[in-house]
């Protein structure tokens with residue numbers, strides 16, 4: 001007969017073990033604070049809908065930062081203003097979860113202004129509770145985007161002046177101009193009647209999500225007696241007398257009825273669809289058989305560096321593309337100098353038998369340096385026992401390290417002899433795969449058409465790769 | 478514990494330890510049966526109290542109160558445990 005009893009919701013912890021305070025059965029909120037009331041309404045709805053086990057409460061930065069002290073749900077405390085972005089990630093990864101983004105006006109309308117617009121515009125299937133108390137409560141009462149004209153705060157001691165601080169932002173009205181949101185309503189934690197409307201809006205926002213209808217935002221006008229420097233009872237009166245004028249209550253958008261109840265949808269990416277785009281064989285089908293190189297060349301982490309325009313990024317892409325065709329896990333990330341052309345460019349490449357944790361290569365096992373500054377800059381980073389490949393035509397001072405293998409070749413000179421200086425990167429590619437035997441020639445050749453758009457240049461590129469391979473064969477004999 | 482026959486009268490129970498003395502319940506109670514008590518609780522607030530009769534179980538105070546566990550309302554006919 002729970003309906004005949006109104007008491008602390010099960011979705012709150014009985015004892016707030018996570019609070020560092022010695023008193024573990026009261027919240028940290030100031031007397032009369034609206035956050036407490038809204039929390040109660042949300043917890044009650046979670047109880048009643050039976051969704052506690054799959055609810056994830058995203059706390060903001062603001063007075064409600066400690067949501068995880070109280071809510072007996074999943075919890076994440078988000079970076080300031082970023083709850084809608086974090087909520088998006090959670091919801092997309094776990095579409096069955098019920099994700100609540102709980103945010104204050106500083107959090108949502110100031111620092112997180114763009115996050116909320118984008119999440120609303122994408123129509124994320126989440127429920128946002130936006131607590132508008134017209135102030136930054138947590139930090140001691142500064143002006144918020146929603147602070148009323150004339151309202152005194154610590155940062156608007158003479159009252160908010162539109163000429164200086166602009167006008168209070170009406171978030172609900174703004175969000176309601178977007179196509180995607182399903183439900184946007186502004187309610188007020190005022191008297192019993194209004195509070196009951198908040199209760200209904202909370203439940204509607206959550207049931208929209210349960211029914212997979214899409215994005216709901218409930219703006220809740222709420223008192224901050226401490227920030228406003230009033231007693232709780234005065235604060236309620238002030239909210240009623242002044243906030244209501246600037247922030248009219250009502251439903252600003254509601255498509256809940258027209259949207260049917262839907263099954264939750266995982267954002268599925270077909271692996272074969274992706275493989276197809278990349279012109280790779282379907283999963284399960286054999287990738288090219290390659291022999292493994294010697295252990296010292298396995299799972300290379302490469303840093304490739306040179307002048308912008310030397311084709312460094314392309315060289316990395318080529319390796320990654322070929323590695324992928326040989327069945328390796330691969331990654332490639334570019335790192336541009338301040339100016340692309342004329343500046344230095346480098347990229348990081350991994351070819352690995354295992355999944356790659358981070359694409360960033362900070363201790364390369366292979367450094368390719370196509371100019372002197374690159375060698376000078378990265379030589380010290382190379383892992384002991386690693387390999388440094390450099391262009392003897394452009395690097396007058398060779399590597400000094402004694403604990404690494406060094407392969408110098410006049411790549412640019414060879415490229416010149418082939419009639420195109422810009423093909424030096426492919427000569428280096430040939431030299432590297434020839435030296436390490438990480439990939440056979442056929443695999444490299446199979447990757448070239450994927451990246452070289454001008455097909456008439458393919459023979460020249462193949463020739464350059466072969467010249468690089470020949471160079472290391474001659475060297476070895 | 479309440480007897481299984483059910484409450485003949487509705488009632489409100491303030492758990493004084495958890496009350497922050499904000500007075501919102503007192504201001505909102507349509508029956509005027511809540512009041513500010515003279516003594517201070519462990520948190521240093523004057524807790525709300527129930528006069529002992531006249532509560533209709535309307536729930537207004539429960540939904541005005543910001544503290545999850547400070548107020549419980551038992552409606553007429555309630556059968557079961559007392560929690561607050």
Ligand SMILES: Cc1ncc(C[n+]2csc(CCOP(=O)(O)OP(=O)(O)O)c2C)c(N)n1
Pocket residue numbers: 061062063064080103104105106107108111131133135136137138139144224
């Ligand atoms: C990146 C960053 N910038 C600024 C702050 C300081 N800060 C903490 S809370 C807050 C605003 C809180 O106001 P609001 O979101 O309205 O929450 P309320 O406390 O009023 O509920 C600010 C600016 C911060 N913690 N992190």
Ligand code: SF4
Pocket residue numbers: 028029030031032033034035063133137138223224225226227
């Ligand atoms: S400062 Fe304001 S918003 Fe923060 S807990 Fe106190 S009353 Fe609530």
Ligand code: SF4
Pocket residue numbers: 488489505506507508509510511531532533534535536537538539550
């Ligand atoms: S339940 Fe209603 S009548 Fe009873 S104390 Fe609370 S507000 Fe007053």
Ligand code: SF4
Pocket residue numbers: 032491495496497498499500501502503524525541542543544547548
């Ligand atoms: S509303 Fe809650 S915290 Fe405030 S006085 Fe009443 S019981 Fe105490």
Ligand SMILES: [Mg+2]
Pocket residue numbers: 062104105106131132133134135136137144
């Ligand atoms: Mg605020």
